[in-house]
Amino acid sequence: MSNHSKLEKVNSAAFQNQPNVNASRSVPFMKSKKVKKAGLFALFVGPAFLAFAMIVLIPFFTGVYYAFTDWNGVTGNVSWVGLDNFKYLFTEDKQFQQSFMLTIKYTAVAIILTNIVGFGLALLISQMLKTRNILRTVFFLPNLIGGLLLGFIWQFIFIKGFESIGKLTGISLFQLPWLGDEQTAFWGIVIVSVWQGAGYIMLIYLAALQNVPQDIVEAAKIDGASRFQVLRHITMPMVAPAVTICLFLTISSSFKIFDVNLSLTNGGPFKSTEMLALNIYTEAFVNNRYGIGEAKALIFFLVVAAITVIQVSITKKKEVES
Structure with missing residues (x-):
């Protein structure tokens, strides 16, 4: 084998072992894009979901809990009665x-x-x-x-x-x-x-x-x-x-x-x-x-x-x- 062909093989092997610069650069870019989308989603949906949770979800599940108690709605004494109600x-x-x-x-x-x-x-x-x-x-x-x-x-x-x-x-x-x-x-x-x-x-x-x-x-x-x-x-x-x-x-x-x-x-x-x-x-x-x-x-x-x-x-x- 000639010296020229040996040199080509060495160069190709070295090129294959080099890291993919474009791929390494695209990974942080994709991550930042996903983070940006998640941030925009949280910015627009977050306040509405927070208001919905405070006005609807929390009172609903609290009411479900009180359905199994004997609370009179005034005092702080709440007793669990199960299915008696x-x-x-x-x-x-x-x-x-x-x-x-x-x-x-x-x-x-x-x-x-x-x-x-x-x-x-x-x-x-x-x-x-x-x-x-x-x-x-x-x-x-x-x-x-x-x-x-x-x-x-x-x-x-x-x-x-x-x-x-x-x-x-x-x-x-x-x-x-x-x-x-x-x-x-x-x-x-x-x-x-x-x-x-x-x-x-x-x-x-x-x-x-x-x-x-x-x-x-x-x-x-x-x-x-x-x-x-x-x-x-x-x-x-x-x-x-x-x-x-x-x-x-x-x-x-x-x-x-x-x-x-x-x-x-x-x-x-x-x-x-x-x-x-x-x-x-x-x-x-x-x-x-x-x-x-x-x-x-x-x-x-x-x-x-x-x-x-x-x-x-x-x-x-x-x-x-x-």
Whole structure:
């Protein structure tokens, strides 16, 4: 072997043994880039997560702990009682059971009526009416009024307004004891809640209706489809995602009704219209049995979470099928 070839082999071996300068330089660069991304993520997400943890997570897990104690919400004496609070709720607390069943009944009625009224108003406004912008504002306006104020306004309407109309017209509907009887008081709460919530649901349905392709609707009408057939076979499948959202919102809001129930009837007459949220509030902050109130709230949370998860999963499957 010549000296020239030996020299080439020695140089190539020496070159292979040298460290990769570019690779060694890229490692610190990649690390600094990841650190920079992590720092930006912590900068933007950190304050929001900290606020969420302080306002939601810490109180939630603290409440879960108190659900297994006999704390009265005032003193510092907290004793662990295990499942005794839950046993009491399911065996002895008849008012809790009554409020739970009444809330389920109210939720079923409010969900159906709110969605029907909201969808009907959206269909009305989606027509080419000259006053559609004014109607949209009028229908949405009740949603801007707070529940407590709304309850006191309708309390005056049910007691004074309906009484005056009944005397002038003689119509028996306006002469009923709307807030003095168990059945009429329940329907009074339903009327106020639907009147308040239908406007917001209307906007969601209206946005979905405006995205329905008009060429498909026109083609169906040319083929002889009636308005009901267009609504059933074209419009409803197209607005299925909006139905999922509206059902989720109405289920959660109906289960959590509190302010209208408090200001309109305060659970009366004789606690016959006391919904579950008002029952929890009364137990924890009026009767000073915070542990039992937290146990009720925990059961309430689990039931609402399970129902909403089941509802979303079912309606999502319906969307795919349609």
